[in-house]
Amino acid sequence: MDKKVISIEKRKQLLLRLKRMLMKNEGALLQALQADLGKPQMEGYTSEIAVLLNEIDFTLRQLHKWVKPEKKYEIKIGYFAKITKRPVPYGRVLIISPWNYPLQLALLPVINAIAAGNICVIKPSEYAPVTNKLLKKLIHSHFTEKEICVVTGGAAVAQRLIARGFDLIIFTGSHEVGQKVYEQAAAKLTPTIMELGGKNACIIDETAFKEVHIREIVWGKFFNAGQTCIAPDTLYVPESIYTKVVEMVVRTILNFYGEEPDECSDFATIGHDVHFKRVREFLSQGTIVHGGKVDASRRSISPTVLTDIDESSEIMKKEIFGPLLPIIPYSSLESLLASDLLQKDALTTYLFTKKMDQIQLLRQNLKGMVSVNKVIHHAGSSQVAFGGIGRSGFGAYHGEAGFSACSYQQTDYRAFNYKYLRKKYPPYYDHAFVWVRRLRRWIF
Template identity: 55%
Template sequence: MGENNSLVLEELIKRQRTDYFNNPYPCAVKRKKTLLKLKKMLTDHEEDWIKALVTDTERASFEGYAFEIAVLLNEIDYQCRNLHRWMKPDRSWHLKLGYVEAIKKTQHPYGSVLIISPWNYPLQLALMPAINAIAAGNRCVIKPSEYASATSKLLEKVIRRLFPPEQLAIVTGDAQTAEFLTTLPFNLIFFTGGQQTGKKVAQQAASKLIPAVLELGGKNPCILDETGFSEAAIREIVWGKFLNAGQTCIAPDTLFVHTSVYKRVLPEISAALIDFYGKHPENSKDYGRICHTAHFQKVTDYIGQGKVRHGGNYDQKNLFIAPTVLTDIKPGSAVLKEEIFGPVLPVVPYTYLETLFSQQLIQRDALTAYVFSKHKQHIRMMKRYMHSTSISINQVIHHAANPHVAFGGTGRSGYGAYHGKAGFHACSYDRTDYKAYHYMHVPDKFPPYSDKDMRILKRLRKWLM
């Protein structure tokens, strides 16, 4: 990264911070105007966005619209409907000994927000945090992934034309550019990506005392017990797993199946895969590709760690990996410990949930957890065991597209949450205005103190604080 580029980025953040200091609390009307301009940008260039997404991921146009554009449009609508209510001050009054206190709490924007987004959903994961940040009154700099070049270039082109850089800016470049951006004096950093890079971002933010939101991955478990098995359940799980060629952070990562239905599950998975993508998925217009070569190699390495029950073939030239189902996996294999983030589904039989939990095959702080069951006790056990921020019962994926549901991780899957009201609060800080109206003088609160003062304090403590 050249010195000139560094100076340009430093000037950009300076302009955003100056604009923030000149207008630190934009009104709701101004925020909505910016959000609606983003909405118009998405609808006016809808075909261009879909074309760019297909170029970057080679997945179906339907998925590009459903899981990127539609989700963003719904989020903008939700923010606009609720913004006035969220911005309304929370007021309270309390009678104390000698005075009345008036408390007003409001949400204030941090200032300039850095958003570093990944390649798997290059439009949604670049703009969703920006929508939340703008609704909260912030300015934004978005660093999209270099591995989704078509979407990144279109973002850069359109946003530069529609928005002043002191309000919303796109910075393209490689990992070195992203690393340099984290050294600049942003007021909040929002990172979506892998755990290792997330740790570096968190360390850099901590060194400058900058708050950060980290949306990382996780090895999301999916439990299918003896009461949860059905053709519909299998189709739901298969769809969620192989959506975007498995490159979804909330995809079911490993499927744990009760032994009583295990042999029935495997052929149902194969049948669903053939229904979805045909016997030759490389020819399916609805099946995506792996984003880049390094990740392709990582995912294909997992295939040799178990017995292939479906798929297993791949083509590096076209970055194609067939939907693959693995069984008979050796304990301790990487495919059972690491997030796969690709179209490889390990299917593991179990007899007792308690044993499954005690073997620690399930990451308790995964980004989410899935359970297909009609057994209330099994569902309760899963809820008690997991430390994830969401647990979905008898469905996959859908909760993450709902603006009423906060989306975020805990522990190894990150920290902080966004979407809807959670996103508004993630990009704001609490300010409290405190005012006292005195109606009598209380001299005993000042030194020197006596034993009598202590007795009075204990007797009236509820009225003093």
């Protein structure tokens, strides 16, 4: 790697080049996303291309603030000090991205890494072959290998890349694969950012039982056929309105996708065969109130509502990551939080309510992010640090958080002496120790 730090102007040029690449090839990218995941054009653009363009625009506007050194001063007995803190790029960043958002989750970390002055290597998931092939072609035709590089392949390729040694690794994917990546990176003491997803509970109370909220929940759940790390995983509903909510959810699904969702161009397909098999097995773990139609030839599972689910079943323990929505009744938020049903360190927990005390109660009992009366939208905001905790991962990126995550703070400490303190040095005297204890704040 060239040890010379990439200039701010060069970083801006790289970001603008990436923006032009996305805009110029928008149609081809949307076609690739449709080929891999059956993504509707609207979902492909809003969740992949638009998010990236917005992140680039935001970064270009704010970059001059982020790179500005921070200066502080200290006055002590005998000297004063000037402290300068400046963000420095790690160097080479390896980005291992998943298949469910093969464009956004490959390039959004790149935007943050470039802004911080790094060189990027992308290892996309092999389960999005059409998008990966196009992405590799576009990146290599717009950037040099000393700027951005794409390396395709499976798990063995990722292992070889990690073994080569990088200065920072950003991984997005499953908990199981993430743990293997983390263990291999730890052997080289490589800093990592892990985005691992989880079971994101969605809780609604009586005060929020409105059609607009149900539409929001259904949209978020079945967007990209449920294959979103921050999708509402399971819906928890008060017993008093349980039947009404289930009926409204079903009506909303019909309004969105019709009687034959497998023929609807606004509904995506399952990403690959292995995942299709995994999601299909969940269908038998509850009563199918709506949906449940499966087409293996198209890797299609229709939007499905499940009830009467055993708390010990696999679907209640594992992230669904598909178009299946279990709806579970609860008596009170206190009892729900006291149970083992909620993953307390999920990537996001959604709450639909008008009651501030319910919001506070949820925040006090959870480790992860809480989103009130809206689903998914926070992940598209460059103002929000996106990241998990515990089982849902660690580290965060997007916007300034991404810039900070892709750089480390280098500190310069410069002292200017104006008085010699003889008694600070050996041999030490008892009376000097007394004064040091009294004046410690002004000496050290």
